[in-house]
Amino acid sequence: MATLAASVLTLADWAKRLDPDGKTAVIAELLSQDNGILDNMLFKEGNLPTGEQTTIRTGLPTVYYRLMNQGVPKSKSTTAQITENAAMLEARSEIDQKEAELNGNVNAYRLSESTAFMEAMRQQHASTLFNGTAANPEQFVGFASRYSDTSAGNGQNILLAGGAGADNASVYLVGWGQNTVFGVFPKGSKAGLGHEDLGLGDAFDSNDDRFRAYMDRYTWDSGLVVKDWRNVVRIANIDISELEGLSGAQELTDATLIIKLMSRAIDRIPSLSAVSPSFYMNRTIMSLLRVVALEKSNSAVTIEPAINQFGATIHETRFLGIPCKLVDQLGNAETLVA
Numbered sequence: 001m002a003t004l005a006a007s008v009l010t011l012a013d014w015a016k017r018l019d020p021d022g023k024t025a026v027i028a029e030l031l032s033q034d035n036g037i038l039d040n041m042l043f044k045e046g047n048l049p050t051g052e053q054t055t056i057r058t059g060l061p062t063v064y065y066r067l068m069n070q071g072v073p074k075s076k077s078t079t080a081q082i083t084e085n086a087a088m089l090e091a092r093s094e095i096d097q098k099e100a101e102l103n104g105n106v107n108a109y110r111l112s113e114s115t116a117f118m119e120a121m122r123q124q125h126a127s128t129l130f131n132g133t134a135a136n137p138e139q140f141v142g143f144a145s146r147y148s149d150t151s152a153g154n155g156q157n158i159l160l161a162g163g164a165g166a167d168n169a170s171v172y173l174v175g176w177g178q179n180t181v182f183g184v185f186p187k188g189s190k191a192g193l194g195h196e197d198l199g200l201g202d203a204f205d206s207n208d209d210r211f212r213a214y215m216d217r218y219t220w221d222s223g224l225v226v227k228d229w230r231n232v233v234r235i236a237n238i239d240i241s242e243l244e245g246l247s248g249a250q251e252l253t254d255a256t257l258i259i260k261l262m263s264r265a266i267d268r269i270p271s272l273s274a275v276s277p278s279f280y281m282n283r284t285i286m287s288l289l290r291v292v293a294l295e296k297s298n299s300a301v302t303i304e305p306a307i308n309q310f311g312a313t314i315h316e317t318r319f320l321g322i323p324c325k326l327v328d329q330l331g332n333a334e335t336l337v338a
Helices: 011-018 024-034 036-040 097-100 104-133 238-245 248-268 283-293
Strands: 043-045 051-059 078-085 087-096 158-160 166-174 181-185 194-204 210-228 232-239 277-279 301-307 313-319 322-326
Touching: 036 104, 036 277, 036 322, 051 210, 078 210, 087 104, 097 104, 097 210, 104 210, 104 232, 158 248, 166 181, 166 248, 166 283, 181 283, 232 238, 232 248, 238 283, 248 277, 248 283, 277 283, 283 313, 283 322
Parallel strands: 043 181, 158 232, 277 322
Antiparallel strands: 051 078, 087 210, 166 232, 166 277, 181 210, 194 210, 301 313, 313 322
16 A cells, blocks of 8 residues: 655544644544544645645646647646635533532543543544535535535446435545545644633523533544545445345345445556555444455455554454445435435
């Protein structure tokens, strides 16, 4: 796989580099424990205070054969600039002073509440990565909206699995890299989830009456940049209700269909050696792949030991060597893609 530039890192990497005291590093690594896409999604600092401006090639110059003593017309390539804005995800916590002090350990009580806020931020960020839409301008646009129409310019990177109704799911293949697909945080800011302890102050109830409270603020400014659309492939319209009712030979037959589509998805990526690729899928599809991996006749889907970001050995499902990551925010109720 690709060797990536030092400016394109995972959240855990950015946290370790930005905060020598380790405080942010703890939060960033908590985020990456249970969310597959945040384990290996690459982030870079944007070139704008609001995100990233990219320049893409939209046309090649015209070239000519010529005869002796005959010139050729001049030509040039064409480019376009696209701005991908980062979204501002934020939450605030206010805990009544008396409530926090009841058990005699204010810090432990506040930490338990902070854990819930961090989990909510993590889940919302993962959801937006796939489901964010332009209809909600406060969000950034996710993969599903970008790859939702087979007749669009990137339609060749949408593979249909033949499902019907409204109980479908998708598998995504993403080739991460500084010139392909990456997460972005605003220029001059920090990557990942930020926490600000606002201390003890005046809060207000529903009647605008004051009470003393411990207050915290959580922020996460980030966006998604798809600089080269060819490096994302969506396998859509996977019928989940059918998969959940399968067993035995039929289970393996339907798994074979998904595997064939995953193989076709790999061939849509221009160069696997230039990116860091991963498949992302929900729990139902991941379970099916694990069943296939246990079949002795199979060699494409494997369960292999790997080292995670904490240095621990884990067992990771891979397809033809490409990691398969579980993302619970990928649901089972997608509308049909046509």
